[in-house]
Amino acid sequence: MQFKSQAVSKPYFIAAIGLFVAQILFGLIMGLQYVMGDFLFPHIPFNVARMVHTNALIVWLLMGFMGAAYYLVPEESETELFSPKLAIALFWIFLVAAALTVVGYLLVPYATLAKMTGNDIIPTMGREFLEQPLITKVGIVIVALAFLFNITMTVLKGRKTAINTVLLVGLWGLAIFFLFSFYNPDNVVRDKFYWWWVVHLWVEGVWELILGAILAFVLIKTTGVDREVIEKWLYVIISLALITGIIGTGHHYYWIGTPEYWQWWGSIFSALEPIPFFAMVIYAFNIVNRRRREHPNKAATLWALGTAVMAFLGAGVWGFLHTLAPVNFYTHGTQITAAHGHMAFYGAYAMIVLTMISYAMPKLRGMGEAASERAQLTEMWSFWLMTVSMVFITLFLTGAGVLQVWLQRYSEAPQAFMAVQEQIKIFYWMRETAGLVFFTGLVLYVISHFVGGPTGAKAKARA
């Protein structure tokens, strides 16, 4: 750790991991509810479990991004953070707000929660992923603005690099597009149209800048390859991501009441969205192969390479699978979407946060460059358990989705939704099993932070 103020990222990373565990627990509950509909009813109904599962994901990723920014920006800017105290205060505000929101979801019926939290003033609730009460949304904006102020002031007083510039643009974009969550027109077409400006332009737009910047940072640190080379790749990749991703928003505008031309623009541009992800795979492996140093933190490099590969598979390949309008006509909103969503979020965003944590945590905890070899081995086991089981979750959901499309939509005698759900149960059982393996991997991941043993240099000296 080069700068004292980088330490503020530690609580963010710990909270991110904690929320990650909560997210997976609720995922397991939902997974079981797919096959045992009344499991935990009426205490945790499916819609509530789903809300907690997706909202916890978003919040832990935001925690991770903020932690990553607090760690990365001082080092890139070669100066202390503008205000470490503000960063810590914001952490507690954000954590308490997130916790209260989840408690609200779990203890109060959603409609009552809406009434209690002033949804009548500006109605923003009741929309997928944007279910948060108005006060939580306002809180998110305040925290985001204060966070951006802190980070921007740090960059302004220090060195400006491609990495902290791209990261800053990504984070500002994240905050700006979130403002569309306050716009909730009565017309349901308009509502969906702008809803995607938050959801799509986050994950297939500005978040990719954050992902690119963090990946570039970790690659520079672990490989020692020239900054100039890595930054050039970063620019190429984010330009490609933005060109394809922004107009690619059109792949959400098929048959929802928007003009027909979106079927063309959505199909063409989103068909190209895998390209930047493919470039990212080539770049990550290329850079690691050209490494000028053997960094003792092998786990971080593994996460970095894993991010590139899994983001390409999950976001690129599984996205392409159902992005063309004639295909999407049949697959829209089926388990194919769920398959894509799982692998893309894990591969692109969960893994990049875990990459950053893997790189930064040993330094934040005063262990030097890397954790002990035993700890790293445990962490790498958790990497493989989580990643391989996520591949299986995706494959099982894809199987469920293909069968669902066939029975419910494509066949000459389409069957009713619930009749089809009954027939694809076997896939849900297998998905739940893979989910349990994922959870085992996650538990191992948490444990890896408590595994001691000699560090790399000492281990070699003993041998």
Next chain:
Amino acid sequence: MTAVAVVDRTPAARLPSPPGDLAIWIFILAELLVFGLLFVAYAFARAGDVALFNHHQQGLDQAAGLINTLLLVTGSYFVARAVAAVRGGSGRVCALWLAAGFGTGVLFVAVKFGEYADKFAAGVSLSTNTFYMFYLGLTFFHLMHVLMGMVILAVVAQKAWRGGYSRVEHAGVETGAAYWHMVDLVWLILFPLLYVMR
């Protein structure tokens, strides 16, 4: 022997590999892929309704299209002269040629806006029909690239004027020129495809 080694580093000896930064060539290939896919989509859509495409194609201003073609080709010539100038070591002359290239871009944009104004006044929109959807979409997407190219030319010209490039080190000029030629090349396919081919 030392003399040979020095000669090997001259720009002429480097010519077989793509001039400019390798990254721009990856970017150019990706851009060509995007446009290529758009052209294929256009071909498919046209094959579905040839009569509609042929009919509405006659509504386009071919003269404006031709003027714009000449402007871009001339612009490419100016930019090529700029590269030659900087290879000869004269940064100021290079900057002037780049400025001339930028000027053809300005005229291109003006002509294009004139065309759009005509079409919009006639009530044409993206939803009019599939032909106009492609006409507006493709030309607008290309126009964005012209504007991007102009920004690049302006930045490079400014640096050239201040003496930022030399006879040996001028990859920036080549990089900008390569991008501008790509914009020109795409238009050379776009123009016959949309305005002329029956």
